[in-house]
Amino acid sequence: MSARYLQIASELRLAVDRGEYPIGSLLPSEGELAARYGVARGTVRQAVALLEREGVVTHRQGARRTVVGAVPTQSFAEMQSFSMWAVSQGHVPSARVLHKEVRRVTGADVERLNAPLGEEVLDLRRVRLLDGVAVMVERTLYAGILAEHVLAMELTEGSITERLTESGFVYAHADHRIDAVSAGVVEAELLGVRRGSALLRQRRVTTSPSGVALEWSDDRYRADAVTITVRNSMSENTLARLSARGPGRARQVARPGPVGSSVGVF
Amino acid sequence: MSARYLQIASELRLAVDRGEYPIGSLLPSEGELAARYGVARGTVRQAVALLEREGVVTHRQGARRTVVGAVPTQSFAEMQSFSMWAVSQGHVPSARVLHKEVRRVTGADVERLNAPLGEEVLDLRRVRLLDGVAVMVERTLYAGILAEHVLAMELTEGSITERLTESGFVYAHADHRIDAVSAGVVEAELLGVRRGSALLRQRRVTTSPSGVALEWSDDRYRADAVTITVRNSMSENTLARLSARGPGRARQVARPGPVGSSVGVF
DNA sequence: CAGTGGTCTAGACCACCTT
């Protein structure tokens, strides 16, 4: 039995999906919803706040909430795990292992993945396939505590994240850095694209509820394979844009001319 | 005088920044904070919920919140406007106008930008510069109501968004679609990169508080110019990953082989 | 088992939007 406000949020979400509250229409007032569901206004507010963060409704003080859309939302787990995501989308995921090694974090890892120097990790590199087609190359560093669990797994199918979750590890929070890179020779070969072609790179640090980092990963997708979507709002912004020329007053020498050079071996 | 919970959130945020609550340490309990600030527990909860959405602290029922980091957060406006963002980062933004035209939305716009067919819009294309270096090519469709305002502006410097805000238009909500594309001939020329090199594409639909779309835009960044960051958590996920092969049970014919072809004229 | 966060209630006052 989940919390009442979650039930109410679900009911409202479904009602929006069913077209009972078309896009552009107004939601009933908080008081009216409270009466309808037989709860206090505070509970209704928890429910609509959730819908607001999901991007389903907007807020304007003094006016009723407006329905802005029925947005497909993916769970944190589906965003975290390629396998779980693929399955939820109706695709068949698989993997091919390229490299598997327990070692210590090097300077290159620090720069690329923000991992802490010297820590013992499991370095796993795989090609990920969607319905048999290679769409992504990933490198994941698993924290030492996870290493033995991961090493004991079948790594070519199923979700590592899901099995770690079953073992009691909880993923709670993730930081993503998204940019574009050119395919190096190795990546081009693995993904079946031309060298130098565009890849979407998603680097991620995932932490447990207590803030301990569990994974550092670097995923590179074929440009035609996936799109990442994000919603933000005035009351809710987890998005930021970082300048590669350095934030702050940095006045580096501009580096014009061609870029697009390969990033080398993955 | 802002709301009490916002003040408390700011104070706690500052305390984290100052290192009073180091990363990995525990926040005082809600009850203790309520006593310290002389407010009800509910008010404290509003404050810490905000910090949690910002990614500063985590939540675990039954245990105190853990500090996970002092995260630089950008405002919604800074994420929305290239100019405002650049200035906030200590850079000098500018622009060069490529194209300016009032017209109706075509089928190509619908596909590329999700704009509604037939609506009258202002189509503005510019190159954006950071400290004099071209880093991004943008195409923005402004909704009809904004067109005359934008047409009356100086378009090579300053923030269009900022001036529209001053005119009373409120940006409240945005949907972003992020992927990678290869530079076409035109883009390569404008950005000073090689044809076919990787660009980070951010497509965005921005709406007012009442859910009316104000802008549709397509920004393409030099791969070495910017990185987009997003945070998400179990309790908060506005991120999703879309398959280009279509969601749902779609079983399209796999299209292997080289991609990375140019997307043509921008 | 004590401490702590998660949920919920009932009521209050204010700021803002709409008419």
Next chain:
DNA sequence: AGGTGGTCTAGACCACTGA
């Protein structure tokens, strides 16, 4: 001016964490 959301209070009970 009336409706509505934004904020805040004071208290309650439950579920979970950790010693």
